[in-house]
Amino acid sequence: MSELIFGVMTGTSMDAIDVCLLEVEDGKPVRSKDFYSKPISKNLRNTFLSLLTDGQNELERSNLASIELSLNIAQIVNSILKRNNLTPKKVLGIGVHGQTIRHNPEKLFTVQLCNPSIISEKTKLTVVSDFRTKDIVAxxxxxxxxxxxxxxxxxxxxxxxxxxxxxxxxxxVIKKNNDDISIEKAFDTGPGNCLLDLWCKKNFDKPYDNKGSLAKEGILNNKLLKNMFSDPYFSKNSPKSTGLNYFNEDWINIKLRNFKNQIDKKNTQTTLTELTALSIAKNIPKDCFTIYVCGGGAKNFYLVERIESITQCKVLSTYEIGWDPQIIEAACFAWLALKALNNEKLDLRTITGSKRPTILGNITFY
Structure with a gap:
């Protein structure tokens, strides 16, 4: 029997609230019935960015930001319900990732801002949130x-x-052995768009490098690339994860310190793009022939071109397997919420390093 459940994602790019109404059947994702992406306001984004590091009055600012985000999420969910002529009783619930502002598994904590009680009250739906903490404590x-x-x-x-x-x-990395499909490895390779966007905004007054056009015009600085790629995160064994608390503007400035003003701004954009491509490519198995790409970086054609060139793999959009690249993360948290509501334990031992299968997410009932 077909069922519906919402998933909500605000990623490390902090650019939009993505909401997917996922259709599932027998616990399996079938398709996105509806999707809406609402840009995050400049003021709210700036607040999120300021909360990545220590600052004054963090507790109140984080809670106010959480409330604003949650009210926005509820408004989008209600608008999707209305345009699909659905009542809350026709939907299983909402999986809300929340906005990550801190992630430090070594110290046993991660913080994703959202207020599930507000979202539940405003939408009359059960909300699943805080997906990451249980895995960390396990x-x-x-x-x-x-x-x-x-x-x-x-x-x-x-x-x-x-x-x-x-x-x-x-x-x-997904392997196939006869009829057995398994995950060989999965982890954060390092920066995706974060450093590219930071540099582009600061030096070209653009939110991102559209299609990678700026990077394509620049010249790679191999000395800077080598300096950046020497960062210990890239040689660290998996399982591993990272975030904007590590790869940020301070990280770029430290790497550029020894170069002073020797490197053209556009060449730095090129080199940062190469860093993302190389840090991804070095982790792709040599027997891989096809990479399916999703997320905002799928629109950076020059970055995709560089990954394809370094790996010698065919790099395709996840459109080719029936899923819009922009929808996948929101759909993922709808599916994870379904697993929590069904009391299903998920085995992430080979992915995150968790010691045992666990049920991910806290449930807030309406």
């Missing part, structure tokens, strides 16, 4: 969580790699 990294969903939507196309390029990039 010994895992709390990220990435999407690989199990990647496996679900790509079974018919295995073996392959699913590459998600958001603010942070992560890969899911």
């Amino acid at each position: 010994g895992g990294q709390g990220a990435p969580l999407a690989p199990l969903f990647h496996k679900e939507i790509s079974k018919n196309n295995a073996p392959c790699v699913i590459l998600n390029i958001g603010g942070i990039a992560n890969i899911t």
